[in-house]
Amino acid sequence: xxxxxxxxxxxxxxxxxxxxxxxxxxxxxxxxxxxxxxxxxxxxxxxxxxxxxxxxxxxxxxxxxxxxxxxxxxxxxxxxxxxxxxxxxxxxxxxxxxxxxxxxxxxxxxxxxxxxxxxxxxxxxxxxxxxxxxxxxxxxxxxxxxxxxxxxxxxxxxxxxxxxxxxxxxxxxxxxxxxxxxxxxxxxxxxxxxxxxxxxxxxxxxxxxxxxxxxxxxxxxxxxxxxxx
Numbered sequence: 001x002x003x004x005x006x007x008x009x010x011x012x013x014x015x016x017x018x019x020x021x022x023x024x025x026x027x028x029x030x031x032x033x034x035x036x037x038x039x040x041x042x043x044x045x046x047x048x049x050x051x052x053x054x055x056x057x058x059x060x061x062x063x064x065x066x067x068x069x070x071x072x073x074x075x076x077x078x079x080x081x082x083x084x085x086x087x088x089x090x091x092x093x094x095x096x097x098x099x100x101x102x103x104x105x106x107x108x109x110x111x112x113x114x115x116x117x118x119x120x121x122x123x124x125x126x127x128x129x130x131x132x133x134x135x136x137x138x139x140x141x142x143x144x145x146x147x148x149x150x151x152x153x154x155x156x157x158x159x160x161x162x163x164x165x166x167x168x169x170x171x172x173x174x175x176x177x178x179x180x181x182x183x184x185x186x187x188x189x190x191x192x193x194x195x196x197x198x199x200x201x202x203x204x205x206x207x208x209x210x211x212x213x214x215x216x217x218x219x220x221x222x223x224x225x226x227x228x229x
Contacts, residue, residue, distance in 0.1 A: 004132060004206075007116025021120040025049070025089075032087040037079075044069055048080055052090050052110045054122035057134040057158070059095075059107040081110075088113055091142065096149035096160055096167070109150055111138040129206070130175040133224060134158060137173050137204055140228060155184070157192035167196035172203045177210070177221055186214060193217050202227075 006013060012020045029049055034042045047069055052060070062077040071077055084090045090113065095106040112118040115132055118125040125132065137159065141148050147162035151170070161169040170192040172185045189201040200218035210221035 004115060004136065005119060005126070007114035007119070009114060009116060012116055012120075018120040021117050025117060025121050028087050028089050033083045037083060039080075044071065045080060045083075048077075049084060049089060050122055052081070052084065053112040053118040054124045055131075056111050056118065056125070056138075057109055057131045059109055061107045064107075091138070093138065093148055093150055093159075096151045096162075103149075111135050113139075130173070133175050133204070133206060134173040136224065136228075137171065141171075151188075151192045151195070153191055153195070155188035155191045157188045160192055160196065167192075167198070170196065170198055170201045172201070174203055175206050177203060177205045177208050186219065189219065190215060190217060 002013075006016070007021075009021065009024065026046075029045050030042060033039065034045060039045060048065060051065070051068070062074050062081070065071070065077045065081075066074050081090075081092065085092060090110045092108045092110050094103045094108050097103045097106060112125075112135055115125075115135055118135070119132075138148070141159060141161065145161050145163070149160050149162065151157040151160045157170050158173045159169075159171040160167045161171075170189055172189045174181050174185045177185065185203055189203065192198070193201050198217075200220065203219060203221045204224050204227055205221060207223045207225070208221055209223055209226070212219055212221075
């Protein structure tokens with residue numbers, strides 16, 4: 001629960017002062033990006049960074065950010081987002097496509113390096129437990145796998161993992177797996193399982209556990225803490 005809300009930066013965990021994480025974000029934007037790449041408009045960098053760490057797991061396009069922040073060229077946005085990635089502030093996940101060109105064009109999703117960093121620099125992040133859980137799942141997957149995508153056709157599956165030109169795993173993330181969310185999560189997972197000819201899928205929750213079969217596919221519901229261990 002502490003890791004979920006507070007993240008993993010040691011100095012912040014010792015002192016629990018939000019100023020530490022405010023200062024860390026500012027240092028990354030100013031010293032690691034603005035100074036290094038000679039960007040004079042630090043304010044716009046800051047706004048885009050906070051927008052991305054506040055909206056983890058939500059689709060965005062470079063063009064939508066260009067319009068939102070009234071930036072002159074799409075290339076500038078592409079550069080800014082790549083600077084954030086190089087500084088390990090955010091990571092982009094492409095939508096899966098068999099075409100590499102299509103992957104570049106499709107909307108992406110961003111994830112933050114740390115839940116605590118996002119929580120303490122964004123008013124909206126902590127209001128969405130589902131996205132916070134999804135962010136932690138991404139960070140854990142990133143430690144183990146190089147090629148991570150989200151999958152979307154009629155429905156959506158949060159993560160599909162690729163190894164050696166083959167999708168080997170499909171994962172849904174759902175904070176509370178209940179009657180309201182069950183159908184959506186299962187439909188998105190099943191669509192991915194069928195597309196990639198997988199026999200089983202995983203649904204990660206905050207603290208629920210189950211196992212069942214549907215349409216001859218095995219579905220495991222596992223609490224996040226147990227999966228992390």
